[in-house]
Amino acid sequence: MARTFDKFEEIDLRYNLKVLWSFLRKYKLVFIGIISLIIFSELAGFFDNFLFKYLVDKGTLMINQDITIESFGKIIFYSVLVYLGVRLLLAMTWFFIIRLANILESNLMQDIERKSFWHILNLSYRYHINKKTGAIISKFTRGVNKVESFADSFIFNFVPTTFKIVLSIGVILYFDVATAVCLSVMTIAFIFTGVYITNLQKSPQNTANFKEDMLKQNLGDTLLNIETVKYFGKEKRTYSNFRKLSEKLRLARKTFWDYFSWHAGIQTAILGLGIGAIFYFSFTNFKNGGLTLGSIALIYAAVWKLIPQLFGLIQGYREFIRSSVDVDALFKIFKEKNEVKDIQKAKPLRVKDGKIEFKNVYFSYPKHKKDLDDSLFLNDFNLKIDKNSKVALVGPSGSGKTTIIKILYRLFDIDKGKIIIDEQNISNVTQESLRNSLSIVPQEPILFDDTLYFNIAYANPKASRKQVFAAIKFAQLDKLIAQLPKKEKTVVGERGVKLSGGEKQRVSIARAILANKKILVLDEATSALDSHTEKEIQRDLELLMENRTTIMVAHRLSTIMKADKIVVLKNGGIVEVGTHKELINKKGGLYKKLWRLQQGEQL
Template sequence: MKKIYKENAYREDVHATTSQVLRAYGRSVRPWWAAGLFVLVMNGAAGIIDIFIPVLYKRFFDILTRGARAADVAPDLMKIIVFVLALNGIAWFAYRCAGFVNAYFQTSVMADLKEKSFDYMLGHSYTFFANRFTGSLVQRINRFSRAFERLADRITFNIFPLGIRVVGVGVVLWQIEPMITLIIIGWVVLFLTFNYIFARWKLKYDVERAEADSRSTAVLSDAITNHNTIQLFGGMDIESHYYREIADEQARITRFIWNLDGIIDAIQAFLMILAEFFLFYFAIQYWQTGIITIGTFVLIQAYLIGLGGRLWDFSRVIRDIYESFADGKEMVDILILPQEIRDSLDARPLLVKTGAVKFQNVMFYFNLTRNVLENFDLSIKGGEKVALVGPSGAGKSTVVRLLLRLYEVGSGKILIDDQDIKHVTLATLRDNIALVPQDPILFHRTLLENIRYGRREATDEEVIRAGRLAHCSEFIEGLPHGYDTYVGERGIKLSGGERQRIAIARAVLKNAPVLVLDEATSSLDSHSEALIQDALDKLMEGRTAIVIAHRLSTIRKMDRIVVINRGRVVEDGKHDELSVRAGSLYHKLWTLQAGGFLRDTQIDT
């Protein structure tokens, strides 16, 4: 069966490199570099102590095997034991200090990574989010920060100490017997080279695993979000089949990677056995000739066990590092993707006096393939109330999204009080426009917080006043916790009409000079509509209002009706004029109207 759960085919093809992932991490590490350096220094100091302690063991066993009387050597042995205990105590203290500071360092950097990712992702365009699964985006941010944690742990507690241990062991053993040193160094180089080559080759499968995990999360999130639709339309079997396909694919790649890990473990075990054989073979030869002592045997064994443990872990360290890069790369792909819509270099604050809106020869192509608006011209005076009507797909909602710069015009200009919106800041543009969408989506926060989103600095009294004007108080005051009631994810605890009244209350509170109503009363019954129609009328007073509407009660109150079809303004006038103009599109829509609504269907013209 064809897999339907994949991101939009028009997504930008941008892929991050390893250096770009490192730079992204580096920018967040910079403010806390001193803490990170302290962790490395403490681990380095403890690592040097770990190298020196086996040297003391060598001396301990050399003294024991001299054949001297116990009473003569006991004081020297006791000094060595005390010295070893003291060094172990210092190493323990260094490791503990590193651990505590590392907790501060990593959590600070991880929080910064999440904040920067969150801020940059929210700056992407409407199209960006429309083309991607929400669950996948959430997963990317979370994995990005967790990947840094794994990467930092591996560098700080594995790779750096391993480097110190290899160098230290080489220096110590070279002074005793160069051949043994060369065997150990050769074994280490062979071990590390094998792991590096294998991990590099395996990286593409780690990336595939990360992508499969993102797809699985995205499909799961999509299904849970639409659980009601699945239940109502009997889609449980088909959705289960879709998810099983994704889960099976994820299991396949995960199983393959685990089998590869098993192969590398087997090869590593063979290399360990080989190294131990050659080391002890040469050690016995040298011992027989008197070149090395029993204490040197102990030293070699201690170093071999220590290096073996570090190197055995190194394969997992390399795997974790590459998996971290694979996980981090998914988010960095987004961080290096230029934001489609952002402030221009010469952007200035929008200054609104009258709120006049003008579209001049605007062209817009959806995904660069389908023409939505073509040579679109529309002028709205400051304070004028204009209804946009037309058949489905005519471009009404696109006009609103272009005005808010959710989309970018292909060519032409959109002006507010003779200021090109391309050259004003996005923040001030959107601060001066209040939108009441057709299907409001609320935060899983309290009703008070949801309404206050219209103007964050508003007092509780101002929020409640806006709620009363939008007739929200009628249902809010009947709730056990009133305005402190949580509305559920996306506002699921409220009806469609209640959510729309909350959106209207937001617009009332925002008090912007330009108002956009996208079917603001579409989810209201006649009683609810009558309650808030007066509030909407008051809200539109003294403001430029652009209303996408089908309700005749709303359309008739507008100063002008602009009829849009196939991306152009085809008619412009008042209801009384257009409704009697024989052969006009508005006349056809009016003729087909029923129940107080214009029909939103495509009509041949």
């Protein structure tokens, strides 16, 4: 199962922050409230250092008998009361910080989830056929989940630590300039090293994520094609491919993680040198009478409290970068543009008769050039389909049958010409109204991993229960449902795997009857069924086609013999048009040749 994979790109941090802010500004008052409370909590937390200095200095006076033991006892008592009061205030502050952060982040993640899903859902059909489903799901889930870490890094690491660094250096500077300079140099060196090494990790992490996506794509592809693996007995080969991808992921992860050893070693050395310098200058100043014992206590209390937060800051930055790599993969999807767009002030399509006309249509796969040339797939294609008529599209593989259906649904925009439904150019109406005006019975109905009822009602969510069961009866699903333990609440499995081909096709017919559209498309609706099931389904389809404009795409010519018009295609153009009787008697005709081939196959 060798596959090609998209290459990763460098992250665009500025773009990611811009996108994040577009979501965050909706909650800017909550965000400002959180930041204000965090700054207040840091100020209150630093109060401990001053209280400690105050008690040490008063204790020194008591030892020198400058104050009495009783006075010092009262100082301790009131100091403890003040301390408890500040701690109670801090507890309340952090309660509200966490509550507000939960509100902010849950809303932020929900908004990003919804916008991302809506954006992906509305991207053009070409985007989805060129992307791997496993990779999209991986980027979506990992990106949304990392938004929390992205926000936490800023709220709980950058803001409080930055403020505490400034506050600590400022206070120590008041007591001892040399010690403050040592602390500043140590802090800057520590942060610079951490940021530098973390930035070096961005590319290895991106590589690791890319290898992980490859592994997930392989896993998803294998599980979706597990029958193929079993039928050909290729478990060992499939496992071998998985092992190779797993080994590449292991090496990528190890390369990414190896940077942490450099990080730990260098930063420990910086702290050792910095603390040694602080020891020397602070105690030298104390020896010379420039600092009191309480001031020394304040300095070291502030430094020892700051060191874990420095590690927390770098950990936060590292998590910020790791999160930004994951978030970047998700936010890059917002750069994907929908190539099929509604025009400004597009009107909804109104279908009354269901008349369709393809007028001088040019279309190419893929659409790269503005100028039309000989590489066009459809070249000046013209076809009229009358009200309530049954028109069949036949021809060899690659003749353009499926392409015509896709451009009718406007999954691709045509290069030139018009597709008109009831005198309305489909390029001038909304895509939603266009697709809501058509119903389709495809060759292989893809069902949701949900109940039978949900899958049928999906075609018309506003339908009543009575209408859904009427559609079920029309499609002759009522007998099947009666035999199931959970009736219509039976879950059909992923892609409808628990149902047979005929049962899935009946679900598709029930959807079409429930949708109740004037225009019906049958895209090789019975080609995957056995002869007995095909005859039963064909009878249902004939009832479904009554009073509807129907386009039938067919390989089995026996299924379209009753069509009002048969259009024979070859290389994207019409080569024959007529009824079955007319075409079967046309000497040297392509339809006659195809008919004889199929009759011969049946014999």
